[in-house]
Amino acid sequence: MITEQQFKDAAKTTGIEIAAIKAVSEVEAPRGGFDAQGRLTILFEPHIFWKELRKRNIDPAKLQKKNPDLLSPVWNSKLYGKFSIQWDKMTRARAINEEAALYSASYGAFQIVGFNHKACGFNAVKRFIAELEKGEANQLTAFCNYIKTVMLDDELRNKDWKGFARGYNGPSYWKNQYDTKLKNAYLKYAAQV
Numbered sequence: 001m002i003t004e005q006q007f008k009d010a011a012k013t014t015g016i017e018i019a020a021i022k023a024v025s026e027v028e029a030p031r032g033g034f035d036a037q038g039r040l041t042i043l044f045e046p047h048i049f050w051k052e053l054r055k056r057n058i059d060p061a062k063l064q065k066k067n068p069d070l071l072s073p074v075w076n077s078k079l080y081g082k083f084s085i086q087w088d089k090m091t092r093a094r095a096i097n098e099e100a101a102l103y104s105a106s107y108g109a110f111q112i113v114g115f116n117h118k119a120c121g122f123n124a125v126k127r128f129i130a131e132l133e134k135g136e137a138n139q140l141t142a143f144c145n146y147i148k149t150v151m152l153d154d155e156l157r158n159k160d161w162k163g164f165a166r167g168y169n170g171p172s173y174w175k176n177q178y179d180t181k182l183k184n185a186y187l188k189y190a191a192q193v
Helices: 004-014 018-028 046-055 060-064 083-096 098-103 125-133 136-149 153-157 161-169 178-191
Strands: 042-044 105-107
Touching: 004 018, 004 136, 004 153, 018 136, 018 153, 018 178, 042 083, 046 060, 046 098, 083 098, 098 125, 105 125, 125 136, 136 153, 153 161, 161 178
Parallel strands: none
Antiparallel strands: 042 105
């Protein structure tokens, strides 16, 4: 669990209101940074796994029939499945190609995708994951590093929910009303101050 002091430190480092940082965490990972079994919260992304396999000269189309829930050439929310099966999907994906699988999930309280590990300050995806597994405070630090590196700190600082949502979740953010959810979560936390 992230302490109030850790949120204060992150706010001071980034110049972003605590309420805005808390809003991102709530919207991204409402269950928190770890699951009921103490494992890092993940969401496996079949469309990213498809691309990551292609980058490694592995034809995902040949694997799709046996693994329809792991592979898709396009984003499809129906392929996510339940929260409880995400690590099972990761295990199966790692058996196909470990690095591509690790690059293809989002992790922790801020759901940062594995292929963004360098923007968080880690030279290897395994190191990134190992650091996030140490606790939600480390997940907060990785998030702060990430938004500064990719220059989304201004959007969050200015409460440009649409701009932040587009940069953090991609151009289809509006399909899940991500910007509205962020704004509402922010208003809830801002009212608690």
